[in-house]
Amino acid sequence: MNSNRRKYRRIRIIELSILLCIVVLIMCLFFNLIRRRTLRLLQGNNKYIDLAVDAKTKNSANYTDVTSLDGIDVPVPSGFVASTINSERSVSSGFVIYEGNDLVPNDDTTEEGLKEIRKAQNTRNQFVWIPVPSELISKLYRITDDGIIYANKISINSSNYSVDRSAVVEPVVSSNELDYGSATDIPLFNWRRGKTAEDMLSSYRQKFYETMVSIKTYGGFYIGRYESPLTINGELTSRRYVEYPRYDYSPFLKMYSGVLNMSKENECVDTHLIWNVLWDCTQVRIAESGAATFADLVNGTYGVSHGNYTGSAFTYYTLDTDYSLISHSKNSGTSVLIPTGSSDSTMLYNIFDMAGNYYEYTMSNKGSNKDTSRGGVYTQNNQQFNTSQESRDKGGHEVATRAILYIK
Numbered sequence: 001m002n003s004n005r006r007k008y009r010r011i012r013i014i015e016l017s018i019l020l021c022i023v024v025l026i027m028c029l030f031f032n033l034i035r036r037r038t039l040r041l042l043q044g045n046n047k048y049i050d051l052a053v054d055a056k057t058k059n060s061a062n063y064t065d066v067t068s069l070d071g072i073d074v075p076v077p078s079g080f081v082a083s084t085i086n087s088e089r090s091v092s093s094g095f096v097i098y099e100g101n102d103l104v105p106n107d108d109t110t111e112e113g114l115k116e117i118r119k120a121q122n123t124r125n126q127f128v129w130i131p132v133p134s135e136l137i138s139k140l141y142r143i144t145d146d147g148i149i150y151a152n153k154i155s156i157n158s159s160n161y162s163v164d165r166s167a168v169v170e171p172v173v174s175s176n177e178l179d180y181g182s183a184t185d186i187p188l189f190n191w192r193r194g195k196t197a198e199d200m201l202s203s204y205r206q207k208f209y210e211t212m213v214s215i216k217t218y219g220g221f222y223i224g225r226y227e228s229p230l231t232i233n234g235e236l237t238s239r240r241y242v243e244y245p246r247y248d249y250s251p252f253l254k255m256y257s258g259v260l261n262m263s264k265e266n267e268c269v270d271t272h273l274i275w276n277v278l279w280d281c282t283q284v285r286i287a288e289s290g291a292a293t294f295a296d297l298v299n300g301t302y303g304v305s306h307g308n309y310t311g312s313a314f315t316y317y318t319l320d321t322d323y324s325l326i327s328h329s330k331n332s333g334t335s336v337l338i339p340t341g342s343s344d345s346t347m348l349y350n351i352f353d354m355a356g357n358y359y360e361y362t363m364s365n366k367g368s369n370k371d372t373s374r375g376g377v378y379t380q381n382n383q384q385f386n387t388s389q390e391s392r393d394k395g396g397h398e399v400a401t402r403a404i405l406y407i408k
Contacts, residue, residue, distance in 0.1 A: 055216040062268035063407050075218045077407045078268040094350025099125040115323040121240035127222035127405050128350050130285050139163045154280035158295045169364040171204035173197045214406035222405040226340040227353050229400035240341035241319045259403045274402045276364030279374050291349045307355025310335050310381040314345035335379045358400035
């Protein structure tokens with residue numbers, strides 16, 4: 001009798017254990033479903049996004065308004081300071097900020113003063129403010145009937161610009177972006193490991209959404225003053241007179257993660273690889289500021305005279321160890337990859353090298369599983385400055401990118 005009772009109890013215990021396991025499994029599946037649904041809601045796969053893309057309350061801890069030389073209040077993010085160099089203080093000609101809290105040297109009347117300026121430009125990341133008027137902000141993105149956020153395509157023409165509200169070029173994911181190199185590249189490998197294409201797409205949409213909200217809130221964004229090629233250790237910077245090593249292959253994700261890391265120590269801002277629509281938004285700003293005309297921006301001859309292509313001729317400089325300048329000549333008919341920002345001839349609106357030098361990756365996908373790069377490259381001739389010139393690329397030694405920075 002006792003033996004039967006013990007046997008019955010063991011069976012009941014086993015049955016209850018199995019039942020408990022089934023309940024736990026069902027609960028795990030249920031909560032995982034809720035988690036995925038919540039993530040989709042926040043990351044742009046739901047019409048919630050349509051309601052949320054709006055200006056938020058400004059966070060006073062994240063910025064300080066600074067009045068430019070031409071009387072315009074500019075939100076300068078915490079962890080950065082506005083330039084005190086007169087040529088970098090006006091919104092009309094490109095308002096520049098420097099990373100760090102130290103004042104920017106501004107004595108340009110002596111060689112020692114100029115050396116201090118060059119040192120700051122060579123060692124501190126710099127960005128240029130791109131104000132975006134309200135009538136343009138609404139043209140940067142759209143929401144589909146499925147509740148998905150997309151960037152629109154801005155096209156520059158000889159007199160103005162047009163907006164394509166049907167293009168599906170960003171945020172998207174190409175197979176090029178799934179190539180993250182070897183597992184020995186630990187930071188990048190850890191970033192990519194376990195992420196599916198859908199995970200990455202959701203992340204891209206969330207970042208694009210956050211960028212649009214910031215632009216609506218603060219009235220603009222910051223663009224990297226210089227190109228950002230890869231360094232030996234995989235870091236990216238936005239600094240002047242930097243000579244970068246050349247790589248046989250520059251995977252998109254390595255650049256993407258490098259740009260994200262530019263702001264990892266600053267909780268008040270985010271940095272991101274430039275969206276194609278914001279590249280064109282910058283071109284619109286350049287034209288509307290008077291630094292160039294729309295006709296100039298689509299004129300190949302103008303591009304050659306204001307960029308680094310084989311047909312370009314100009315003087316550029318490298319830095320000596322004491323921050324004095326060493327002069328070099330770039331002759332027409334030659335292909336020379338110059339250090340970032342090393343010639344004033346390749347600058348418009350205080351932004352350097354948007355025409356030629358490196359191809360610059362954007363977040364856009366141009367098809368054939370290749371990412372869109374902008375601005376042309378130093379080995380080609382007669383490129384259009386704007387770049388309505390778009391190229392498809394899977395990575396190479398002549399590819400860099402350009403960062404954007406937005407205030408949280």
